[in-house]
Amino acid sequence: MAYAYVQDLASSWERYRDATTELVDPPPDGLILHAAGPTDEGVRIIDVWESEEAWQRYRSERLDAAIAALDGPGRAKPIFRDLHPEHVVLRHRDTAPQGVGKEEG
Numbered sequence: 166m167a168y169a170y171v172q173d174l175a176s177s178w179e180r181y182r183d184a185t186t187e188l189v190d191p192p193p194d195g196l197i198l199h200a201a202g203p204t205d206e207g208v209r210i211i212d213v214w215e216s217e218e219a220w221q222r223y224r225s226e227r228l229d230a231a232i233a234a235l236d237g238p239g240r241a242k243p244i245f246r247d248l249h250p251e252h253v254v255l256r257h258r259d260t261a262p263q264g265v266g267k268e269e270g
Contacts, residue, residue, distance in 0.1 A: 167197065
């Protein structure tokens, strides 16, 4: 089952971009979508993964150190909001939308 989350970081966009460039190149196994951008409070990240296990593996193997570097002394801890989506639609450039998720039946 797909797994998604929204994460808010108290970090500048430049600091986020510099600290995470290597984390998504090449894209990690199990990642369906990663979207990030600056907000008034810092940076918001939205990720969709093939499974929660894929996310946890990536987090422990590659992400925890980058988050620690972004947090720095006195920074607020990242806020995670879990989501277990029942329906994810992706539109590939050369194909029709692709659905990922639990089948109705």
